[in-house]
Amino acid sequence: MKYTFWAYGLIALGVAILVGLRFVNDLTTTSEADYYLTKEVMQASMLDSIDYGVYRRYGDVRIIKDKFIENFIKRFSEGVGGSKTYSIEFYEIYEEPVKATVIVKTGTGSFQVTSDQVLDSGILTTLSGIVETKYQEDCVQKGICNEY
Numbered sequence: 642m643k644y645t646f647w648a649y650g651l652i653a654l655g656v657a658i659l660v661g662l663r664f665v666n667d668l669t670t671t672s673e674a675d676y677y678l679t680k681e682v683m684q685a686s687m688l689d690s691i692d693y694g695v696y697r698r699y700g701d702v703r704i705i706k707d708k709f710i711e712n713f714i715k716r717f718s719e720g721v722g723g724s725k726t727y728s729i730e731f732y733e734i735y736e737e738p739v740k741a742t743v744i745v746k747t748g749t750g751s752f753q754v755t756s757d758q759v760l761d762s763g764i765l766t767t768l769s770g771i772v773e774t775k776y777q778e779d780c781v782q783k784g785i786c787n788e789y
Contacts, residue, residue, distance in 0.1 A: 671725070671747060675766045678720045679745050683770045686712035687739065691772070702774050703737040710734070713743065739772035 690709035695701055710731055721727060728746040735741070745766040 672764050672766070675745055675747060675764060676768070678717065679743060679766050679768050682713055682716040682720060683741065683743060683768055685716060687741065687770055687772050691739075692736075701737060702739055702772055704739050704741075704772070706734050706736055709741060717745075733769070740769065742767070742769040 686709050687704060689712045690704040690706075692703045692705050695703045713731075714729065717727075717729065725747050730744040730746070732742040732744065733740060745768075746763060747766075748763050
């Protein structure tokens with residue numbers, strides 16, 4: 642009888658370890674994939690939403706806010722799988738100087754450990770991006786810029 646309890650204990654321990662490993666693996670994989678996807682989508686969306694008419698006329702780098710949001714959502718939805726639910730929030734979208742902050746929220750799914758316990762955690766990915774240029778305003782105003 643003593644060995645039977647040891648066997649049940651080892652089986653229960655093995656199941657708990659497998660559930661824990663699967664939960665941690667899903668958590669870290671989702672977090673890393675969300676970060677890199679958000680980073681790439683933000684860069685591409687910012688460059689796609691630059692207002693080139695204003696840039697050609699005045700030399701100011703400016704984005705169109707609505708176009709940035711549209712491009713971001715379109716590209717992000719193309720890059721994710723359909724197995725998770727995502728929530729995207731936009732903060733601090735400035736047209737000039739160009740800056741945007743995006744928060745992507747997702748869950749890892751729920752894992753039922755016992756009949757009473759359910760493991761579920763959310764992943765929050767926050768990313769801010771700016772557009773930099775090599776344009777030097779001081780030398781243009783003074784007229785001392787080198788033409789290449």
